[in-house]
Amino acid sequence: MTAQRPDRIAPVIATAGGRVELSGDLLIGTVADLVSHAPAPGADVQAVDLSRVERMDTAGAWFVLDLAARLSGGDAPAPIEGASDSQATLLDTVRENMPRATPAPEPRASLTDRIARLGRATYGVGLVAVEMTAFLGQVVAALAGLVLRPRRLRLTSLVHHMQEVGWNAIPIVTLMAFLIGVVLAFQGSAQLRQFGAEVFVVDLIAIAVLRELGILLTAIIVAGRSGSAFTAAIGSMKMREEVSAMRTLGLDPVQILVVPRVLALFLTLPLLGFIADVAGLVGGAVMSWIELGVSPVVFQSRLVANIDLWQFGVGIIKAPFFALIIGVIGCYEGLKVGGNAESLGRLTSTSVVVAIFMVIVVDALFSIFFALVGV
Template identity: 45%
Template sequence: MTEPGHIDQQDDRLAISGDWILPHYATLKRRVEGLAKIREPSSLGIDLSQIADLDTAGATLLMELVGSEQLAAIDDWAPALPAPRRALLRTLGEAMVGHSPPALRPARPVRDFLAETGQRVDGLWQQQRQLLGFIGLTLATLAATLWHPRRWRPTAVVAQVHQTGLNALPIVALLTFLVGAVVAFLGATVLRDFGATIYTVNLVAFAFLREFGVLLAAILLAGRTASAFTAQLGAMKANEELDAIRTLGLDPMELLVLPRVLALMLTLPILTFVGMLSGILGGALVCLVALDISAVQFVAILERDIAVQHFLVGIGKAPLFAFVVAVIGCLEGFKVSGSAQSVGEHTTSSVVQSIFMVILLDALAALFFMEMGW
């Protein structure tokens, strides 16, 4: 069993003895740090003749003790040390001359916060620039393909319509039905205090025809379809299928992106219409059960008070939302670097971006229609 090395101070001289090897690194480290707190070791004479064993871990601690410059000149002040040990210490000292340990940066919370904020803003700006560029590339590819019917891919579009639209109908209908019931309950609770529960019908109709029908359907597609687009294209990129497509002389934008964008632009208006009907049906059920408003009276109020322009406003936003969701999903798929972790990160990013852009565009559209009086 070896004993850890010792540091004995004798007047103006340090006597280094014992084993300076990796198993004793923690003990030796404490001794070196303790001596450094009391006195500057490099100002003392060093005696290394009593070292029993030495490896690179011990040599590193000796460098911390005496300094890299003094260790590089070990041939001058420790000629009695065996040649292999002198070579080890000299090589380490020469390698570390001029390389001082990095100083700890003082904490600057305000500066760090501002720097991180700037980095995030710059990252958001770069992200939006990429999105605008990809939107332009998608529109250019669509314009180039539109006048060449032989390059259309109706089979791919129909397949994507089935996956993104038909399979999403049940969840969209169920969600909007439940939200419609919640909106009717909330409206009845508030309007009851004013004796105006009859206007719950108007509240539900306005909410779902203008906002909730298209917004809920778009958010569901952002979470369900945009993530699927990103995962599919990301897996294809990881498997080098996109490179194979380009090698065959085909355009991934025309082959993979356009069918998905067109399919989503076809399916979201249909899902929006289904969401409108389901939400109004949920509100009608609450009115029938809780407010004693019959189905005939409910429909009569809709026909009398709700103009068709509210339906057109809601359904008109659907293609725009669908285009944005599809483009973001495809763009994030192309940005995947190849690893499974990258696929997961960009899938999450596509969902977050899609939902954010849908809500942002919906807010801007609401302000625009309000100013226009539509």
């Protein structure tokens, strides 16, 4: 009569010859007894032997893996040997699902670290400003060269970019300016009605649209629409090594890629600003007629009588400067694109943000200047 195998064989842990030998059943109800008998962490253990283990569940597998990790003293876990195929599969499954060690939180930056970080950021901004200034000089020199040698102008490319930048942007610019005029008239009438000065809404709309909002919002739309397109187009050519091929052939990328785009913006942005001014005045006149009963004839007569030509000139004078800013920044960021799509997307976003920021800064400087000279 053969002896029956007991339901559970008590597990045993032993250390011999630099090896930890486990035997018995490593089950959820038995592994707790082994914790106190495990070797100290960092002991000189070469391997964990499971050749005498009868049965093992997930709790036992977790104990084996934790024991191997603790015995290593923080290095690679001690190797596990002697496991059957089913035990090895269970160990792999538990190992994949064990919680990962959370990295220690970074120490809080000291005041010195923050000052150093600010200094590095300021230095980086200064380098970009110097590079962009040098690039602006290249573009201005190339534009001046066209005066001496007009045959260098690529007329086909110029006309193409004028269509993309100017003609195709007319619908969105017109709609934007019209709605801005509507909003100004509606909000202005609500405030001026309290004082019985509804007729002054014409002056409000005209000054706001002609001096500031017409050209400023047009430049912002063009920066988001055309500035990003410049960066994406030139950046794609940079990724495909087409810019390097131009330089190899002795062609100047600034003359071929940058000048037509900047010149197209230089010529079309004032026209877009004029269209935005007209659309804004029309929108304001329509809302004034609806909301205040100011007829188009009255609106026109008051506009002509109280608004001089300089109000329009103050806005249009800014257009060439805005065009130069948008074109130079868009092309500069495009030429900085590396060989991956990540840099293309990042620099496209950067060109839009920087161009809009610089447009607003220059507009503020113009406003201060015109206030000082009394215009």
